[in-house]
Amino acid sequence: MNRARHRLCLSLLPLALCCAETPAAAEIGASVSVSSQARFRGYSLSSGRPVAALALSYDDAGGFYAGGSATAVATAHSGARFLGVQGNVGYARRLESGATLDVGVDRSEYSEYFSAGRNAGYTEVYVGLITPNVSSHIYYSPNYFGFGYSTFYGEIDGILRPSPNWRLNAHIGTIVRTDGERKPGYDWRLGISTQTGGVDWQLALSGGGPKPDFYNERRHSRTALSVGATYAF
Numbered sequence: 001m002n003r004a005r006h007r008l009c010l011s012l013l014p015l016a017l018c019c020a021e022t023p024a025a026a027e028i029g030a031s032v033s034v035s036s037q038a039r040f041r042g043y044s045l046s047s048g049r050p051v052a053a054l055a056l057s058y059d060d061a062g063g064f065y066a067g068g069s070a071t072a073v074a075t076a077h078s079g080a081r082f083l084g085v086q087g088n089v090g091y092a093r094r095l096e097s098g099a100t101l102d103v104g105v106d107r108s109e110y111s112e113y114f115s116a117g118r119n120a121g122y123t124e125v126y127v128g129l130i131t132p133n134v135s136s137h138i139y140y141s142p143n144y145f146g147f148g149y150s151t152f153y154g155e156i157d158g159i160l161r162p163s164p165n166w167r168l169n170a171h172i173g174t175i176v177r178t179d180g181e182r183k184p185g186y187d188w189r190l191g192i193s194t195q196t197g198g199v200d201w202q203l204a205l206s207g208g209g210p211k212p213d214f215y216n217e218r219r220h221s222r223t224a225l226s227v228g229a230t231y232a233f
Contacts, residue, residue: 027059035202035228038071038083041153041173042187042208042222045114046073046083047215063092065104073113084110092130100130102137110145120146124153134158150178167193171206183210187222200230 033053038045045051055069068087072080090104109121122145128137136156144151155173162168171189187208194201207223214220 026061027057029057029059029232031055031230031232033228033230036226037224038073039189039204039206039224039226041175042185042206043213044215044220044224045110046071047114048220048224049076050074051083052080065090065092075113081113082111083114084108090126098131102126102128102130102135122146133160144177149181152176152178165195169193185209185211198231200232202226202228202230204228 031054033055035051035053037048038051038053051071051073053069053071055067057065057067059065066087066089068085070085071083073083075081086106086108088104088106090102092100092102094100103126105123105125107121107123114120122141122143124139124141126137126139128135134156137154139153139155140150141153142150153173153175155171157171158169160168169189169191171191172186173188174184174186176184185208187206189204189206191202191204193203204226205223206226207221209222211222212219213222
């Protein structure tokens with residue numbers, strides 16, 4: 001999986017952990033994904049409903065990459081509705097140590113379905129280090145989800161490959177508001193995935209705190225089990 005798709009799969013459908021490496025030539029990729037819900041940093045973006053996403057990506061041999069994706073959510077009464085779009089551009093460079101330096105910017109826009117009657121969008125810049133088994137990133141947003149405050153988010157992701165077609169992955173992250181008005185939040189995820197017939201199947205348990213999730217006019221536990229599938233072509 002190339003770098004652009006790596007950024008998108010972590011942010012929109014974070015069920016399969018992908019550790020990027022510098023390719024030998026430019027790549028253009030696309031993928032379709034379905035999931036029992038869209039989860040992001042310990043919260044459900046789709047109010048616990050199933051989602052489908054289409055992602056496109058470009059990964060240049062010189063290290064520049066770009067990608068974009070669109071997500072729809074299956075609702076109880078009105079069929080599928082638009083949930084949001086996300087795009088990113090960045091640059092990755094292999095260091096002498098063997099790790100890859102990854103820098104870039106991403107933009108997310110979410111519909112009124114997600115944000116209770118208003119459009120919600122935000123921009124983040126990020127920097128990180130990627131190795132074959134561990135990656136870490138720090139993100140900064142000047143106006144997180146349009147709430148009027150800035151944030152720093154840090155994450156570490158790890159992966160183990162017990163066999164060629166199986167992957168075990170883990171994630172931990174924390175978010176801090178720069179105004180100091182709330183305690184730092186945290187999120188975590190443990191997952192397993194396998195490939196059969198060109199499809200990547202994913203199962204993940206995720207959660208976070210200290211605040212609960214809130215959608216459909218009631219509180220929900222932030223611990224949730226998600227299942228999904230991705231086909232790349």
